[in-house]
Amino acid sequence: MDAYDKGSNARPVPGEPEAAVPDSRPPEGQETSDGHETADDHGTPDSQGPPVGQTPSARIPQQYGDQQEQPYEGQPYGDQQYDGQYDDTALAGPPLPPPPAGIAALSLPYQIAAALALAVVAVAACVHVGMVFLHVAPSNTVTKQHGQAIDEWIYPEFEQNWKLFAPNPLQQNIAVQVRADVRAADGEIRTTRWYDLSALDGAAIDGNLLPSHTQQNELRRAWDFFVATHDNANRPNGLRGALSEKYLRRIVVLRLDREQAGGRGAVVQQVQVRSRTTNVPPPKWSQEQVSDKPIVRQLPWWPVSEADRAAGTRPGESTGTEASAR
Structure with a gap:
């Protein structure tokens, strides 16, 4: 039985070679018991702190499970210069489209009713403009055949005359x-x-x-x-x-x-x-x-x-x- 199996306070037996102390660190890329992952730069000079001129607080904390070293302020970060602040828009996703407005905001039955009302108004406006045009236009085949219908539409409310000019x-x-x-x-x-x-x-x-x-x-x-x-x-x-x-x-x-x-x-x-x-x-000055x-x-x-x-x-x-x- 190994001497270290007896507990953390066991001592090696005199005369026996010291057993190799097992490394308490888990292999690289595996999680420890507290949920942290180990880094492959443990104990290296690069892991002792930030570069010269940088404060430890300037280092961006690593996310759990992230083995990639985050850049420091002022160092290149992809295609842009990193300034030490997080970009929340990258996590928010694309912007939501604006809510529908106008007729599109109505329910389907109201959209159909609004479309029919607009169609009726458009047809009435076109008919009125056409009647007025035929009334003021010179005599033609249409006015000769449908002159009475045109006159009934125009007179007396929409009569056109040029007395002002x-x-x-x-x-x-x-x-x-x-x-x-x-x-x-x-x-x-x-x-x-x-x-x-x-x-x-x-x-x-x-x-x-x-x-x-x-x-x-x-x-x-x-x-x-x-x-x-x-x-x-x-x-x-x-x-x-x-x-x-x-x-x-x-x-x-x-x-x-x-x-x-x-x-x-x-x-x-x-x-x-x-x-x-x-x-x-x-007038008095006129000879008429x-x-x-x-x-x-x-x-x-x-x-x-x-x-x-x-x-x-x-x-x-x-x-x-x-x-x-x-």
């Missing part, structure tokens, strides 16, 4: 006036006075910093639309004649109802429209001579239907039959 702008004041036959609450038929609708619009605009588009242009454009589609005998000269007449009639019926023509509870039976045109006087006599254009009586009354007017009792035109 005309070389000879309007030099007349045109007042649109209307009167009506109304059935009063007692059943009597009465004829109202003439209502100057243009003067009422002018009074609403005067002193108003933000007048509405309706106050400024609705009545004026309706009258221009009627004049452009009728001859001097007030007969329609195209397909838009009936449309312009209906548009103007519904506007004046609405305005008469707003003014309570004929008294409270009166029902409009038929209306008559006229225009009173006067020339704008030239214009007539100051007004020109009156009076239209025939128009019967008012239930559809005309329903277009924004107050409800009234129906007479069952419309009054005949005078």
Whole structure:
């Protein structure tokens, strides 16, 4: 039995050769009992400390199981100069992609609904641009075959005109006036006075910093639309004649109802429209001579239907039959 097998305090027997003391270090590349690995430079001069001029704290601690010597500060480290600090980005991995935004952030049903809504808006915009282009373009095969559909899309809301850039702008004041036959609450038929609708619009605009588009242009454009589609005998000269007449009639019926023509509870039976045109006087320094006599254009009586009354007017009792035109 070996003398060293008796314990750590055993001594060698006198007269016997000393047994070789076993090396307490494990072989190179194997772990010790405390989990550390041995290095192959144990006991060598290179392992005694950092190079001259370096402090022991500048040496980067080795990771367990790493047999490769870490470089010191200022020594080459791969393709870069090592500065003694760890690179945390190397351990963090590639950056995460940003979260989805916009429509991509929605669920699949909402993405489909949003795509359909955008498609409808795009189609409507393309149709509108195409209709406006065909309206302002010179006469062609498409406008000849589908002129009525184009006009119904454009008029009256999207009508295009070039009066702002005309070389000879309007030099007349045109007042649109209307009167009506109304059935009063007692059943009597009465004829109202003439209502100057243009003067009422002018009074609403005067002193108003933000007048509405309706106050400024609705009545004026309706009258221009009627004049452009009728001859001097007030007969329609195209397909838009009936449309312009209906548009103007519904506007004046609405305005008469707003003014309570004929008294409270009166029902409009038929209306008559006229225009009173006067020339704008030239400036004093001008030698131009214009007539100051007004020109009156009076239209025939128009019967008012239930559809005309329903277009924004107050409800009234129906007479069952419309009054005949005078």
